[in-house]
Amino acid sequence: MKNLVSDVTHFFRLHGFRTIFLLWTEAERRLSAKLIGIPAGFLEQLHGNLVRSYFAMIAPVPKNLKSRGREIRKNGLEVLEKSIDIGAIDKIYSLFEHRVATSHLAINKTFVAGNVVSEAIEFGFADPDLPVVQTVMTEQVVDALRATMGTNFQVVSYTVWRNFALTDGGQQDVYSNRWHVDGARTDEYKLFVFMQDVTPEHGGTIIANRVDTREVCRAGYLSRKHYAGAESMLKVLDERSSIAGPKGYAYIFTPNLCLHRAGVPKPGLSRTVLMVRVLPHRCLDLNPRRDEHMSKLGRVIKKFTSYLGHNDP
Numbered sequence: 198m199k200n201l202v203s204d205v206t207h208f209f210r211l212h213g214f215r216t217i218f219l220l221w222t223e224a225e226r227r228l229s230a231k232l233i234g235i236p237a238g239f240l241e242q243l244h245g246n247l248v249r250s251y252f253a254m255i256a257p258v259p260k261n262l263k264s265r266g267r268e269i270r271k272n273g274l275e276v277l278e279k280s281i282d283i284g285a286i287d288k289i290y291s292l293f294e295h296r297v298a299t300s301h302l303a304i305n306k307t308f309v310a311g312n313v314v315s316e317a318i319e320f321g322f323a324d325p326d327l328p329v330v331q332t333v334m335t336e337q338v339v340d341a342l343r344a345t346m347g348t349n350f351q352v353v354s355y356t357v358w359r360n361f362a363l364t365d366g367g368q369q370d371v372y373s374n375r376w377h378v379d380g381a382r383t384d385e386y387k388l389f390v391f392m393q394d395v396t397p398e399h400g401g402t403i404i405a406n407r408v409d410t411r412e413v414c415r416a417g418y419l420s421r422k423h424y425a426g427a428e429s430m431l432k433v434l435d436e437r438s439s440i441a442g443p444k445g446y447a448y449i450f451t452p453n454l455c456l457h458r459a460g461v462p463k464p465g466l467s468r469t470v471l472m473v474r475v476l477p478h479r480c481l482d483l484n485p486r487r488d489e490h491m492s493k494l495g496r497v498i499k500k501f502t503s504y505l506g507h508n509d510p
């Protein structure tokens with residue numbers, strides 16, 4: 198017994214609690230994926246559900262949003278057509294173009310063999326141009342996100358990026374072009390908005406809904422590197438689930454419960470998209486900074502959202 202205790206202590210000392218915890222969570226994730234088709238792992242989903250339900254209890258949304266949200270969460274994906282003014286999209290797009298053209302400091306570029314294959318800008322909360330980007334958060338978009346959450350939400354980040362064609366056609370994972378889940382919380386949702394007209398040739402996002410994700414996981418999907426037994430199923434989804442739509446077309450999905458990937462633009466084409474990440478929150482907060490740091494637009498939106506909050510049953 199004494200030996201066993203000292204062996205275990207020695208093992209923990211050698212490998213560290215963190216490593217053991219990581220191994221254990223990875224094993225749990227793989228088992229959950231194989232047995233019940235949840236790629237994020239049962240425990241992560243339980244955690245996500247508990248957090249979301251807690252906020253839904255203390256900051257509930259109106260009944261009509263609640264029932265809409267149940268459907269969205271069941272499917273894992275919701276499309277929003279014509280919820281955003283094209284003029285607003287054009288302003289965001291030219292802001293992005295201007296920053297790329299002037300090599301703005303915030304640009305993050307990805308290179309393959311010396312060529313730029315992706316350029317991205319995260320608009321931080323202190324960014325003076327953030328209000329321009331925030332105009333995508335129209336009443337319809339805010340309502341759709343509140344429905345999805347079943348409660349209020351706070352924005353985690355606003356990012357715009359443009360992907361170009363890949364010379365190997367997308368065999369290597371360069372900009373999340375292999376099937377994956379994000380490895381983030383399951384109560385996190387993403388809103389994507391096309392900054393341009395997107396056809397399947399432009400490489401729209403390809404998203405498996407929750408039913409398809411479960412099937413792919415049960416078929417043996419392992420990771421973005423190893424599709425294992427799910428290879429042929431994912432080939433079918435590649436063709437079937439590519440999202441295309443006109444400028445301003447938007448969609449919400451749960452990046453940890455739905456397998457997804459970036460489509461790869463055909464040579465000579467590119468695709469530009471805005472992504473907004475959100476998490477459930479007590480108050481609706483499009484800009485998590487304190488009020489005194491808030492832009493004028495942020496304050497107006499906050500007033501609008503607290504007005505919405507007052508109307509909650």
Ligand SMILES: O=C(O)CCC(=O)C(=O)O
Pocket residue numbers: 372373374379401402403452457458459460470472
């Ligand atoms: O660029 C895309 O369409 C997908 C990006 C993606 O996979 C992600 O945000 O996790």
